[in-house]
Amino acid sequence: MSYPRVALIGLGLIASSMFWAMRRAGLAGDVAGYARSAETRETARRIGLCDTVCDSAAEAVAGADLVVLATPVGVMGQVAAEIAPHLKSGATVIDVGSVKGTVISDVSPHIPAGVHFIPCHPMAGTEHSGPEAGFSTLFDNRWCLIVPPADADEAAVERLESYWHALGANTERMDAEHHDLVCAVVSHIPHLIAYTMVGVADDLRRVSDQEVIKFSAAGFRDFTRIAASDPTMWRDVFLTNKDATIEMLGRFTEELFALQRAIRTGDGEQLHAYFTRTRAIRRGILQAGQDTDKPDFGRAKVER
Amino acid sequence: MSYPRVALIGLGLIASSMFWAMRRAGLAGDVAGYARSAETRETARRIGLCDTVCDSAAEAVAGADLVVLATPVGVMGQVAAEIAPHLKSGATVIDVGSVKGTVISDVSPHIPAGVHFIPCHPMAGTEHSGPEAGFSTLFDNRWCLIVPPADADEAAVERLESYWHALGANTERMDAEHHDLVCAVVSHIPHLIAYTMVGVADDLRRVSDQEVIKFSAAGFRDFTRIAASDPTMWRDVFLTNKDATIEMLGRFTEELFALQRAIRTGDGEQLHAYFTRTRAIRRGILQAGQDTDKPDFGRAKVER
Numbered sequence: 001m002s003y004p005r006v007a008l009i010g011l012g013l014i015a016s017s018m019f020w021a022m023r024r025a026g027l028a029g030d031v032a033g034y035a036r037s038a039e040t041r042e043t044a045r046r047i048g049l050c051d052t053v054c055d056s057a058a059e060a061v062a063g064a065d066l067v068v069l070a071t072p073v074g075v076m077g078q079v080a081a082e083i084a085p086h087l088k089s090g091a092t093v094i095d096v097g098s099v100k101g102t103v104i105s106d107v108s109p110h111i112p113a114g115v116h117f118i119p120c121h122p123m124a125g126t127e128h129s130g131p132e133a134g135f136s137t138l139f140d141n142r143w144c145l146i147v148p149p150a151d152a153d154e155a156a157v158e159r160l161e162s163y164w165h166a167l168g169a170n171t172e173r174m175d176a177e178h179h180d181l182v183c184a185v186v187s188h189i190p191h192l193i194a195y196t197m198v199g200v201a202d203d204l205r206r207v208s209d210q211e212v213i214k215f216s217a218a219g220f221r222d223f224t225r226i227a228a229s230d231p232t233m234w235r236d237v238f239l240t241n242k243d244a245t246i247e248m249l250g251r252f253t254e255e256l257f258a259l260q261r262a263i264r265t266g267d268g269e270q271l272h273a274y275f276t277r278t279r280a281i282r283r284g285i286l287q288a289g290q291d292t293d294k295p296d297f298g299r300a301k302v303e304r
Numbered sequence: 305m306s307y308p309r310v311a312l313i314g315l316g317l318i319a320s321s322m323f324w325a326m327r328r329a330g331l332a333g334d335v336a337g338y339a340r341s342a343e344t345r346e347t348a349r350r351i352g353l354c355d356t357v358c359d360s361a362a363e364a365v366a367g368a369d370l371v372v373l374a375t376p377v378g379v380m381g382q383v384a385a386e387i388a389p390h391l392k393s394g395a396t397v398i399d400v401g402s403v404k405g406t407v408i409s410d411v412s413p414h415i416p417a418g419v420h421f422i423p424c425h426p427m428a429g430t431e432h433s434g435p436e437a438g439f440s441t442l443f444d445n446r447w448c449l450i451v452p453p454a455d456a457d458e459a460a461v462e463r464l465e466s467y468w469h470a471l472g473a474n475t476e477r478m479d480a481e482h483h484d485l486v487c488a489v490v491s492h493i494p495h496l497i498a499y500t501m502v503g504v505a506d507d508l509r510r511v512s513d514q515e516v517i518k519f520s521a522a523g524f525r526d527f528t529r530i531a532a533s534d535p536t537m538w539r540d541v542f543l544t545n546k547d548a549t550i551e552m553l554g555r556f557t558e559e560l561f562a563l564q565r566a567i568r569t570g571d572g573e574q575l576h577a578y579f580t581r582t583r584a585i586r587r588g589i590l591q592a593g594q595d596t597d598k599p600d601f602g603r604a605k606v607e608r
Contacts, residue, residue, distance in 0.1 A: 074572075098522075123522045127586070143519055172518075182511050185504070187522035193497055194523075196560045198582040200489070204555070207486050213588040214476075215447055218402075218427045218491035219498075221595050222526040228586035231579035238567045238575055249564050251508070253557060256500045260553050263542045268378075271542055275535035278502040282431070282532035284517040291525050 002163055003066035003092070004029040009057050009079055010071035011035040011044050012230070013125060014096050016134025018068065019049055021167040024136040034060035035131070036071075043131045058086040066092050066163070069107070073097035074236035077106030089114040092156055096120055098183060098233070100147045100176040102240035108149070116156040119147040121179065122169055123187070129230035140168035141289060147176050184244035188237055189252060192245070194226035195234070306467055307370035307396070308333040313361050313383055314375035315339040315348050316534070317429060318400050320438025322372065323353055325471040328440040338364035339435070340375075347435045362390040370396050370467070373411070377401035378540035381410030393418040396460055400424055402487060402537070404451045404480040406544035412453070420460040423451040425483065426473060427491070433534035444472035445593060451480050488548035492541055493556060496549070498530035499538070 006022070008015040011033050019031055033050030034057045035041050044053045054060040061067050061083045069076050076095055087093065093115055097103045100119050111117040124142035126133065144164045148157045161171045174182070201212045201220065216224065238245055262270040285291050310326070312319040315337050323335055337354030338361045339345050348357045358364040365371045365387045373380050380399055391397065397419055401407045404423050415421040428446035430437065448468045452461045465475045478486070505516045505524065520528065542549055566574040589595050 123519050125522070142521055145519075182515050182519060183522065185508060185511050186516055186519045186524040189504075190501055190523040190527055192563060193501060193560070194526075195579055195582050196556060196563055197494055197497060198585050199578055200493075200552070200555050200559050202581065202585055203559075204489060206482075207489050209585075209588065211486050212490055212585065213592045213594065215427050215449075215486060215490045216589045216592075216594050217446055218429070218487065219494040219530055220490040221589060222498075222530055223494055224582070224586040224589055225595070226523055226526055227579075227582040229579075231576050231583070234579050235572050235575040239570055239572055242567055242570075245567055246564060248504070249560070251504050252500060253560070255504050255507075256497070256553070256557070259496060259500060260550065263546055263549055266543055266546075268539050268543055271539040272535050274503055275499055275531075275533075275538050277506065278499050278528070278531040279535070281502050281506055281513075281516065282528040284513065285520050285525060285528055288517045288520075290517065290520050291529070 002027045002029065002166065003064075003159075005064045006031045006066045006068065007060040007064035008033045008050060008068050008070060009060060009083070010069065011040050011049060011053075011131045012070060012233075013129050013133040013138075014122060015068060015070035016044075016049050016131050017124075017136065017138035018070075018096075018134075018167060020134055020136035021139055025166045025168075027163075027166060032060040032064065040131055047132060049131055049134070057083050061086050061088075061091075063088055064091060066094070069093065069095035069097070072232050072236040073099050073103050073240050074232075076103050077110070080107040080110040084110045084112055087112060087115050092116045092118060092160060094118050094120045094160065096122055098187065098237050099241040100179045104147070104149070104176055116153055117149065118152060118157055118160050119176070120160070120164070121145040121147070121183070122164070123183075124169070125229070127225050127228040129233070137168065139164070142169050144169040144171050145179055146171055146173050147179055148173060180241050180244045181248075184241060184248045188241055188245055189248045191226055191229060191234055192238065192249070193252070194223040197223045198227040306331045306333065306470065307368075307463075309368045310335045310370045310372065311364040311368035312337045312354060312372050312374060313364060313387070314373065315344050315353060315357075315435045316374060316537075317433050317437040317442075318426060319372060319374035320348075320353050320435050321428075321440065321442035322374075322400075322438075322471065324438055324440035325443055329470045329472075331467075331470060336364040336368065344435050351436060353435055353438070361387050365390050365392075365395075367392055368395060370398070370464075373397065373399035373401070376536050376540040377403050377407050377544050378536075380407050381414070384411040384414035388414045388416055391416060391419050394420075396420045396422060396464060398422050398424045398464065400426055402491065402541045403545040404483045408451070408453070408480055420457050421453065422456060422461055422464055423480070424464070424468070425449040425451070425487070426468070427487075428473070429533070431529050431532040433537070441472065443468070446473050448473040448475050449483055450475050450477050451483055452477060484545050484548045485552075488545060488552045492545055492549050493552045495530055495533060495538055496542065496553070497556070498527040501527045502531040
């Protein structure tokens with residue numbers, strides 16, 4: 001059982017992929033979309049993204065059974081305030097942001113009684129952004145974390161889980177605080193580090209830009225892919241998941257300094273032991289089907 | 305014009321890929337191989353890697369026109385001492401190590417008069433290692449840096465460049481000091497950071513291993529691929545390129561702390577500007593043909 005009418009607020013990589021995945025799944029119904037930028041709305045109309053592209057968020061959510069907040073996390077509270085008076089009783093509102101604690105405290109106060117707010121985080125993406133970046137298989141075999149509030153309506157949560165399964169994703173429930181810590185480790189800090197490394201290379205006058213680019217295949221290239229992600233989205237992630245980010249950065253620099261010391265003192269045993277240990281994690285990821293040796297991003301659909 | 309007899313000392317990812325690439329290119333002649341481990345030699349014989357697999361390095365280099373040192377950089381001096389008495393006059397000796405300054409000072413003293421020592425660094429690889437990891441297209445459209453000594457024989461260098469071109473690579477000459485700095489930026493530091501990040505995740509008791517693995521697609525996965533590289537090779541790289549590594553680590557942590565401070569103080573403008581700047585580098589890499597949007601590692605061969 002799905003949602004007859006869906007509203008997508010924000011038409012970037014995630015929302016557009018949700019639209020194409022809904023269409024692929026044959027989820028019947030009507031999808032209305034809204035984006036703040038007129039250019040984005042125009043693009044959406046041109047490529048057939050959404051059944052209707054509306055000129056206001058209020059218009060898009062009118063009558064919707066599912067409302068998806070897919071904007072950068074920094075503006076979700078503002079969007080929630082704007083749509084609140086227009087939400088249908090019994091509707092489900094979700095967000096798809098990468099941070100949950102701040103989003104919950106920003107959005108929840110605006111949600112009217114009789115509307116279910118169930119935060120979500122589909123852990124999938126590419127370094128591309130915008131309405132043309134989406135594709136129907138983005139969520140296949142990826143995890144969508146669901147962070148239901150303590151008093152959530154169980155039927156509404158289960159309906160939402162079925163919806164994500166139909167889009168290709170696996171789901172897992174988690175509390176907001178743990179979510180923000182896990183994501184700091186597996187996503188936010190790796191992104192910050194990749195941005196930093198690319199910034200250092202760019203800044204370095206003794207190594208030309210041309211050299212950095214030509215010789216990137218030696219390891220640096222993987223960092224640039226991550227560091228090409230949407231700047232607005234990531235600015236908001238770091239500003240809203242500040243505590244977990246700063247805590248994990250402390251751990252990271254502590255470890256990095258220990259390895260730096262081993263290099264300085266010539267402690268080859270420590271380096272070798274460290275580098276051997278990290279191989280095991282890679283094996284675990286391959287076994288869990290979250291990547292493959294073939295560079296296809298592990299997106300192959302598995303049987304459920 | 306190529307080399308009638310080639311000796312590969314060390315039979316890992318690079319040497320085995322060189323063998324398959326020579327065979328693909330129809331480079332006639334005889335290739336002898338040697339590896340210190342009996343198990344590796346056995347594997348090489350089983351999979352048909354090299355025309356002859358020898359039980360000593362001395363035997364492998366006897367009569368060779370090109371000798372390739374493809375061991376971890378930490379043992380290259382020792383290997384050079386071992387093979388020196390057996391080198392044919394007029395032969396070319398190359399290494400394929402990731403560090404040049406230390407290798408040159410370790411290997412050069414052992415090279416007899418009348419033998420050309422021309423250090424090389426094919427900047428290509430995968431996270432896999434060992435004799436079975438090689439494949440014929442590894443060097444296609446990748447850069448091989450050539451670091452000829454000041455008194456190098458120009459004809460010998462040009463012959464070597466033609467050889468690398470036949471294997472699919474582009475070549476560029478560079479001096480040893482600049483090589484080690486460039487590689488610290490585009491390769492060594494990214495690897496150290498990836499190892500560190502994966503180590504932090506593995507260590508973190510509040511986030512289970514299972515969670516790190518399940519949710520890796522959110523950015524962390526790219527780090528684990530890099531951090532699965534051969535521990536011995538990388539230990540030696542850091543121990544032998546100590547100065548450039550430590551200098552670049554200093555730059556990296558300086559930048560990281562600046563971004564951490566921006567997060568702590570809520571300076572969204574600084575973060576957004578930084579993240580926007582790093583996107584341009586990625587565009588440059590795509591334009592230079594060193595990666596593609598399609599996740600095929602950018603290995604497609606371009607016309608020369």
